Amino acid sequence: MGRDDDAIDLLPGTLELLILKTLLAGQQHGYGIAQRLRVWSDDVLQVGESSLYPALQRLLQKAWVKAEWGASENNRRARFYTLTAAGRKQLGNERQEFDRLIVAIHKVLRAGSEA
Amino acid sequence: MIAEFLRRIRYIVTLRQREAELAEEMEFHRSMTAPAAFGSSALAQNRSRDVWIPPWLQDVVHDLRFAARLLVKERGFTLVAVTVLAVGIGIAMLQLVLIDAVCIRGLPIPGVDRVLFLGGRDSHDRDVTLSFREFDDVRQTLTDASGVAAFASAPAVLGDEGRAPDRVLVTYVSAPMFELLQERPLVGRDFESGDDRVGATPVAILTAGVWRSRYGGDRSLVGRAVRINGTPTTIVGIMRDRFRFPNVTDVWLPLSAMPGITTERRLARSLSVIARMSGRGTLTEIRTALAAEADRLSRTYPATNAGMTLTAMRINDRYNGRLTDSVWIAFAGVGCVVLLIACANAAALLLMRAARRGHEIAVRASLGASRGRIARQLLVESALLAALGGGAGATLSALGLRAINSIIPDNTLAYWVTFALDVRGLGFLIAMSAATVLLFGFAPALHLARTDVSSVIKSGSRTGFATMRGQRWTTICLTVECGLTMVMLAGLTLGVRSVRENGRKFFVVNPANVLTTWVTLPADRYRSADARRSFYRVLQERIANIPNVSTVAMATTLPLGGAAPRTLAIDGRTLRSNEAPPTVWTVTISPQYFAAVGAPLARGRDFDDRDGLPGYESAIVNQRFVDLFFPAGDPIGRRFRLPDPNVPPSEAASLTIVGVAPTIRQRATSADADPIVYLPLSGAPPVSAVMFVRSLPDSRPIAPLVREAARALDRELPLYRTMPMNDALDVSQWNARVSNVLLYGIAFAAIALATIGLYAVIAHAVLERTREIGIRVALGARRARLVGLVAGRAVLHLLLGTGAGIGCVFGFERLIAAGGGQTATLGHQLTDPLTLTASAVLLAIVTIAASIVPAWNAARVDPVAALRFD
Numbered sequence: 001m002g003r004d005d006d007a008i009d010l011l012p013g014t015l016e017l018l019i020l021k022t023l024l025a026g027q028q029h030g031y032g033i034a035q036r037l038r039v040w041s042d043d044v045l046q047v048g049e050s051s052l053y054p055a056l057q058r059l060l061q062k063a064w065v066k067a068e069w070g071a072s073e074n075n076r077r078a079r080f081y082t083l084t085a086a087g088r089k090q091l092g093n094e095r096q097e098f099d100r101l102i103v104a105i106h107k108v109l110r111a112g113s114e115a
Numbered sequence: 116m117i118a119e120f121l122r123r124i125r126y127i128v129t130l131r132q133r134e135a136e137l138a139e140e141m142e143f144h145r146s147m148t149a150p151a152a153f154g155s156s157a158l159a160q161n162r163s164r165d166v167w168i169p170p171w172l173q174d175v176v177h178d179l180r181f182a183a184r185l186l187v188k189e190r191g192f193t194l195v196a197v198t199v200l201a202v203g204i205g206i207a208m209l210q211l212v213l214i215d216a217v218c219i220r221g222l223p224i225p226g227v228d229r230v231l232f233l234g235g236r237d238s239h240d241r242d243v244t245l246s247f248r249e250f251d252d253v254r255q256t257l258t259d260a261s262g263v264a265a266f267a268s269a270p271a272v273l274g275d276e277g278r279a280p281d282r283v284l285v286t287y288v289s290a291p292m293f294e295l296l297q298e299r300p301l302v303g304r305d306f307e308s309g310d311d312r313v314g315a316t317p318v319a320i321l322t323a324g325v326w327r328s329r330y331g332g333d334r335s336l337v338g339r340a341v342r343i344n345g346t347p348t349t350i351v352g353i354m355r356d357r358f359r360f361p362n363v364t365d366v367w368l369p370l371s372a373m374p375g376i377t378t379e380r381r382l383a384r385s386l387s388v389i390a391r392m393s394g395r396g397t398l399t400e401i402r403t404a405l406a407a408e409a410d411r412l413s414r415t416y417p418a419t420n421a422g423m424t425l426t427a428m429r430i431n432d433r434y435n436g437r438l439t440d441s442v443w444i445a446f447a448g449v450g451c452v453v454l455l456i457a458c459a460n461a462a463a464l465l466l467m468r469a470a471r472r473g474h475e476i477a478v479r480a481s482l483g484a485s486r487g488r489i490a491r492q493l494l495v496e497s498a499l500l501a502a503l504g505g506g507a508g509a510t511l512s513a514l515g516l517r518a519i520n521s522i523i524p525d526n527t528l529a530y531w532v533t534f535a536l537d538v539r540g541l542g543f544l545i546a547m548s549a550a551t552v553l554l555f556g557f558a559p560a561l562h563l564a565r566t567d568v569s570s571v572i573k574s575g576s577r578t579g580f581a582t583m584r585g586q587r588w589t590t591i592c593l594t595v596e597c598g599l600t601m602v603m604l605a606g607l608t609l610g611v612r613s614v615r616e617n618g619r620k621f622f623v624v625n626p627a628n629v630l631t632t633w634v635t636l637p638a639d640r641y642r643s644a645d646a647r648r649s650f651y652r653v654l655q656e657r658i659a660n661i662p663n664v665s666t667v668a669m670a671t672t673l674p675l676g677g678a679a680p681r682t683l684a685i686d687g688r689t690l691r692s693n694e695a696p697p698t699v700w701t702v703t704i705s706p707q708y709f710a711a712v713g714a715p716l717a718r719g720r721d722f723d724d725r726d727g728l729p730g731y732e733s734a735i736v737n738q739r740f741v742d743l744f745f746p747a748g749d750p751i752g753r754r755f756r757l758p759d760p761n762v763p764p765s766e767a768a769s770l771t772i773v774g775v776a777p778t779i780r781q782r783a784t785s786a787d788a789d790p791i792v793y794l795p796l797s798g799a800p801p802v803s804a805v806m807f808v809r810s811l812p813d814s815r816p817i818a819p820l821v822r823e824a825a826r827a828l829d830r831e832l833p834l835y836r837t838m839p840m841n842d843a844l845d846v847s848q849w850n851a852r853v854s855n856v857l858l859y860g861i862a863f864a865a866i867a868l869a870t871i872g873l874y875a876v877i878a879h880a881v882l883e884r885t886r887e888i889g890i891r892v893a894l895g896a897r898r899a900r901l902v903g904l905v906a907g908r909a910v911l912h913l914l915l916g917t918g919a920g921i922g923c924v925f926g927f928e929r930l931i932a933a934g935g936g937q938t939a940t941l942g943h944q945l946t947d948p949l950t951l952t953a954s955a956v957l958l959a960i961v962t963i964a965a966s967i968v969p970a971w972n973a974a975r976v977d978p979v980a981a982l983r984f985d
Contacts, residue, residue, distance in 0.1 A: 029144075030140055030144050031144045049159045050156075050159040050162055051162075053137060053163055054159065054166050057137075058166050061122055061123070061166060061167060063118065063119070076143060077139070078140070079140045079143075
């Protein structure tokens, strides 16, 4: 459980897309992002820390999210990530791109089964 | 992109804080989940770092850190290696800067490749400049060019109210000159075509240098009048700093202000002409047009233009030194040789250390380091050394350039020749440092990366790895190095011998208590020979009347200041059919010259006031002239002529020898003393002359009194380069002194490098054999035999090196000869036995010096420690 970083193999860039999506609901810390992903995917996506935190660093590097220290719900110091304007725009683009990709994959799979 | 790059940089700068934040953040995460559910935080940290810093860069940084720690730990080694590289890079860089300034960089003109120098080649196949008439013809032929302009330079006097007159160099330029060079005045305006007409109001443009030094940079000077050669002239503009086209001009005047310019004959070829090609023009088209025009001119004016062609070349080809000249080949060769020696040394040092590190490398290889990884680590170490060496080398070359610049007198080098480290120099530096890494770092890196792990570890020795291969490399390096050093030493020996003989050349002259000063008579007021003759006579009388002055004389040049070549025809002797007439050198002097410079006549009499006047065509010749042309019998009273090439010898005046002078050298570079003919000043009073004023010992400085006397005679006559004769001789020998700085600097560096290299190799050999020596001592070997063991090694290298060296010296001379040059300085060859012996002895001394310390160490080996020294 979670110890294995890549319990689920995701397409490259997908994790970043999902993180951006979770942040659309409001700022969140790393643990919260992982929780949301798990809950929203009905426990399918259990993202390991060694995938999650490098992905967050990539988002910081692209300036799609920004990070601020604040107090968590149990009043501990935690780092909260917020979507930036550029991140919001990126999410839109990525989403379209992802939809196109999924449709394409489905087409390929269907074509295979018909043959 | 840029913003992201900046974020990466900020991350690297605040790396520690960022990683601490990440750790804290993950700590929070961990506290929220079950301990077992959390993955590896170290992996997350590493991956996060990889996001910001590319992994290869992290590796390089790691290698650099490791290398830096190693260099600090082995301070002695680092110091020696960096010094070696600094000397090599510093000297090579100095030479590249000099070569770049003189041969490569060229004139600072925008679009310089489109600017051409136009000249001619006369019927005797000599390069000539053009006359005003020819310039006019060319200007009208090249209608397609975007500008054609002519210039000529002459000394002049700049005077105005309230300031002492200055001797300046003026250049007469035709109007589109600055436009053609794409220069605009800093203040005021350019010449206009209206300024360049006969009868126009006289105008002038000043250089920024004169404007600042003489007028304190006063902008209101533009529009005011000054006097140039006595003519009131309005300053209309001031050019930018450091622009002194064509060479070291102070003032520009319109071409029409040049005396007699528009009435000049076709033969008066005094104008240099430049042109700028238009956008679509080519050099071939220009040459075709010029060929047609030359053809037309030779038909229209056969008397002056028959057989003459017009030539065009890129202006840089005209003004740059030619890299193919033997002097530059030799110069660049020396730079490369020193750099190679330095690299060979650094390689030997690295190999020596590599031998010590064999064990470490083998362990690393056996723990899984790939060969590429090990080689890269070693290359990074070399690169760090090269970077340090490059930095120190740049400092060294900057110091050298400062020394050279301080020797070169003002107004000697053309304005575009500056010896300074600039961006190009920096480029050289980086390229050279990188080249040295490849040269000295590669062999050891390959060598070590090929280490056979099991054999080294099995041998149980920290030092005994691959010694055969190591020795072969070091022997090759060292032999090459000795060979190159030998070339340097031969050059140094030769240089020292010529410098000593240079010293002897002054033996006959006694420059103490002599003041020298130059005077130039403005052409407009002293046009006739009579006017100049009588002026000089009165000036000398006035100065001779100054208290404490014992002798006054004048001449056209200083001793060692050069002389004018002429062909000699001796009365009553005829040349064989294909024999070239002998060349002699002439200096024009006043009476008392030999007394003034302190070199009394050997025979005969001095000139008096009548000599040189019609009916008294006399000459004094030097001893060398007598030895060459009148070896038997009394030369006094014999006659000869100095015919012009284009005039039959019988029409030249017949000169009678009245005296024989000691041999005073006029040319520093010639191997033997030249035959010199002294002609009387009254015969052809020159426009410019140097005056010698000898005063009694310990008298007050007389320079102000001499100036006063000149001013009393002509208020607008500047004396310039006024200084003691000793200084004047030094200044005139500036190029010899620069050569000496380079020669001694390079030779000293070569000797130091050779010593270090030999030391490194011999010490290494001793270190490798420590165990063997220990056993020998334990078995009772005497100390003397151990020293002999080390010395034997040194002697072997010495013999190999001397052999290679003699080969290199001969090869070097052949190379120079093939380039059309000669290595003989003052009659000595690099390959003459004395030079070779002296350099071999020097090399032996260097070898002994380098092997003393290792031999001493070998003799003191403690057998117990040595046997444990695995």
